[in-house]
Amino acid sequence: MLVVSSSRIGLMEAALSLSLSLSKHSLLPARRLLHHFSPRVSRNHHLHRHHAPRRTTRFSAVATQLTETPPSTAPPPPPTPVLPTNHSSQTLLRIRHTCAHVMAMAVQKIYPQAKVTIGPWIDNGFYYDFDVEPLTDQDLKKIKKEMDHIIGRNLPLIREEVTRDEAEKRIMAINEPYKMEILEGIKEEPITIYHIGDEWWDLCAGPHVESTGNINRKAVELESVAGAYWRGDTTKPMLQRVYGTAWENEEQLKAYLHFKEEAKRRDHRRIGQDLDLFSIQDEAGGGLVFWHPKGAIMRLIIEDAWKKIHLQRGYDFLYTPHVAKADLWKISGHLDFYKENMFEQMEIEKELYQLRPMNCPYHILVYKAQQHSYRDFPIRAAELGTVYRYELSGSLHGLFRVRGFTQDDAHIFCLEDQIKDEIRGVLDLTEEILLQFGFDKYEVNLSTRPEKFVGGDEIWDKATAALKDALNDKGWSYQIDDGGGAFYGPKIDLKIEDALGRKWQCSTIQVDFNLPERFDMTYVDSDQERKRPIMIHRAILGSLERFFGVLIEHYAGDFPLWLSPIQTHLLPITDSQLDYCKRVLERLKADGIRAAICNGGRISKLIRSSEKLKIPLMVVVGAKEVENETVTVRSRFGGELGTMAVDEFVTRIKHAIQERSSF
Numbered sequence: 001m002l003v004v005s006s007s008r009i010g011l012m013e014a015a016l017s018l019s020l021s022l023s024k025h026s027l028l029p030a031r032r033l034l035h036h037f038s039p040r041v042s043r044n045h046h047l048h049r050h051h052a053p054r055r056t057t058r059f060s061a062v063a064t065q066l067t068e069t070p071p072s073t074a075p076p077p078p079p080t081p082v083l084p085t086n087h088s089s090q091t092l093l094r095i096r097h098t099c100a101h102v103m104a105m106a107v108q109k110i111y112p113q114a115k116v117t118i119g120p121w122i123d124n125g126f127y128y129d130f131d132v133e134p135l136t137d138q139d140l141k142k143i144k145k146e147m148d149h150i151i152g153r154n155l156p157l158i159r160e161e162v163t164r165d166e167a168e169k170r171i172m173a174i175n176e177p178y179k180m181e182i183l184e185g186i187k188e189e190p191i192t193i194y195h196i197g198d199e200w201w202d203l204c205a206g207p208h209v210e211s212t213g214n215i216n217r218k219a220v221e222l223e224s225v226a227g228a229y230w231r232g233d234t235t236k237p238m239l240q241r242v243y244g245t246a247w248e249n250e251e252q253l254k255a256y257l258h259f260k261e262e263a264k265r266r267d268h269r270r271i272g273q274d275l276d277l278f279s280i281q282d283e284a285g286g287g288l289v290f291w292h293p294k295g296a297i298m299r300l301i302i303e304d305a306w307k308k309i310h311l312q313r314g315y316d317f318l319y320t321p322h323v324a325k326a327d328l329w330k331i332s333g334h335l336d337f338y339k340e341n342m343f344e345q346m347e348i349e350k351e352l353y354q355l356r357p358m359n360c361p362y363h364i365l366v367y368k369a370q371q372h373s374y375r376d377f378p379i380r381a382a383e384l385g386t387v388y389r390y391e392l393s394g395s396l397h398g399l400f401r402v403r404g405f406t407q408d409d410a411h412i413f414c415l416e417d418q419i420k421d422e423i424r425g426v427l428d429l430t431e432e433i434l435l436q437f438g439f440d441k442y443e444v445n446l447s448t449r450p451e452k453f454v455g456g457d458e459i460w461d462k463a464t465a466a467l468k469d470a471l472n473d474k475g476w477s478y479q480i481d482d483g484g485g486a487f488y489g490p491k492i493d494l495k496i497e498d499a500l501g502r503k504w505q506c507s508t509i510q511v512d513f514n515l516p517e518r519f520d521m522t523y524v525d526s527d528q529e530r531k532r533p534i535m536i537h538r539a540i541l542g543s544l545e546r547f548f549g550v551l552i553e554h555y556a557g558d559f560p561l562w563l564s565p566i567q568t569h570l571l572p573i574t575d576s577q578l579d580y581c582k583r584v585l586e587r588l589k590a591d592g593i594r595a596a597i598c599n600g601g602r603i604s605k606l607i608r609s610s611e612k613l614k615i616p617l618m619v620v621v622g623a624k625e626v627e628n629e630t631v632t633v634r635s636r637f638g639g640e641l642g643t644m645a646v647d648e649f650v651t652r653i654k655h656a657i658q659e660r661s662s663f
Helices: 006-019 030-034 090-110 137-152 164-174 177-185 250-265 268-274 293-312 326-332 360-368 416-436 457-474 544-555 575-590 603-612 623-628 646-659
Strands: 060-062 125-131 157-162 191-196 200-203 220-229 238-246 278-280 289-291 323-325 346-348 351-355 379-388 404-414 441-447 479-481 491-497 503-512 534-543 568-572 595-597 617-621 630-635 639-645
Touching (some): 090 125, 090 191, 090 200, 090 238, 157 164, 164 191, 220 250, 268 278, 268 544, 289 293, 293 416, 293 544, 323 326, 326 351, 326 360, 360 379, 360 404, 360 534, 404 416, 404 544, 416 457, 416 491, 416 503, 416 534, 457 491, 457 503, 503 544, 568 575, 568 603, 575 595, 575 617, 575 623, 603 617, 630 646, 639 646
Parallel strands (some): 441 479, 568 617
Antiparallel strands (some): 060 441, 125 238, 157 191, 191 200, 278 289, 323 351, 346 351, 441 491, 503 534, 617 630, 630 639
16 A cells, blocks of 8 residues: 555665664755665655446446545555445355355254354355354354365255244254244245255245355355344343355455455554544443544544535534433434433433433524524524434444444525425535545435325425435436335435445435424414424534544545644654754644654654654655755655755645645
8 A cells, every 4th residue: 555665664774774874864965865765656656546446336426526526645545346246146145145054054063052043144245143152263164164065065955835834843843942933923924944955944035046066165254253132132142143254256255355354454443543543431431432632633624624614505503502301302202212322311400301312402492592484594504513322332333333423413494495405505515525535436315205204295295306306406326215214204315435435324314394393393484374494404424423433444544634633744864953843843833734743763763653653744854954944855655755945845735735635
């Protein structure tokens, strides 16, 4: 990924130490010194993006103004292999489903006392849950060996239809209590069973490959084992869930394993710790995020960009309390429909209060603080509001699943005939904000009226048509999730695609007919009659915490210059240049440039330290630089950029930051 890897720096440092002493370093201009360990790289190297093949679906959307996307100073992402999916390849789906059965058969051959439960295919493979003693990595090797043996025997997969009574009889004969519970949940008849040869069978609707020999055992791997409660219920037995991955051939498996390693390298939890961006402290409690200074400055940059564009688009900002009387959440319906995700109530002066799980009721109260006329609409209220939701400790995951987070929340109150224009405005705003952070490919879903809903058919039809029209006007393709809307209104959900082709749910736009009714929201129309406004909920980043985690993994910590918490390091070759570096530092900070001095070691060590911290620009200062009042600049991705006056350096870096471009 890097122009100069850590290992290459290490070799260069060793070569330097053999040929040059520190005292000699101080006599060389910094630019000449860099020649001893800097590769000769075009300064525009980082502008030549490596274009990997794109995975496309019929419901993918691409930003419509890609030419306006500012170039990034991040390194080009690794090639993204075009791997088949369960959706695109029926063969792959059959292989994965059959592998789950083969694994269950192998487990019961090795551990006859094991009880089987369910074994579905999943996005990258399959899993199966077993009631068995805890399994180890060594056990997985035994299971895989037995799977290979079963695959090699080329046993046929045979489908059989039986009556419910016959299925019960067979399950009782082999003493499989979990299968009996599964059978009770199957309403259709006849009951279908799949056999592997004449040695093992399972309740299953299929599909499967014709025989185990259709599976390439070199394209199958068991990945991990984890605990999982039966039916996800903590009151029920803890099972052993074995995860595996399966592909059509070895090349696909290798590509997937490479992808998996790259995803591991980009893990935001590790990078967040390495770069000192954030932490989650056990002493404070799980799922509560501490933003460290570097992470906090990035959050400030994100918030400032968000606020600036919202002010330009006619939004008014709100700040509202973190708690409210519990009755407020009873009116909103959260206590009825969302209670399991809310923290326990607290009693204050004999009244019950609740940490807010949502911001919407607060914005409604602000709306109701005065009477509105039809002339006031649309009204757009926005808030970076922190909410608190209860999550089981086992489900917490870095910044992606937390208990306290800040939503980039906004609510639009409008008239029926304004819905389309407001939705289109939100789509434009979403695109503009996401493009700033380097996201230009999306998956879009439109969810329509479910079986149970509030509001009349006419307004549902009108709102859904407005969402469709806005998407069509935008030119984005989308997938219809028929009946997938919330009970209170239709919605648009948008997933952004990162550098590895992974999709992350961020933006959502939801039309709401429920809360205006519950809170008795009104306005006076042109006939002096009271009517209810339409309410639109929308979030673009989703939550700052989760979006920050996605950003970290998208850039692998190599943030663009404008977003980087530290934009440049000043590296004095010896302590003699320290005072000069301090003066340059003061100048940079006065111009709003985030800089720091890194000293106390050989210049090669200082550069390596800056590389590890993913600093975009390094300024090397030697005796000649002090004498001429210049700096020698080195880019993390472009190599040596030359010696220049301090004024020129300041002008160029300010321009790059303002334009969100490379230096």
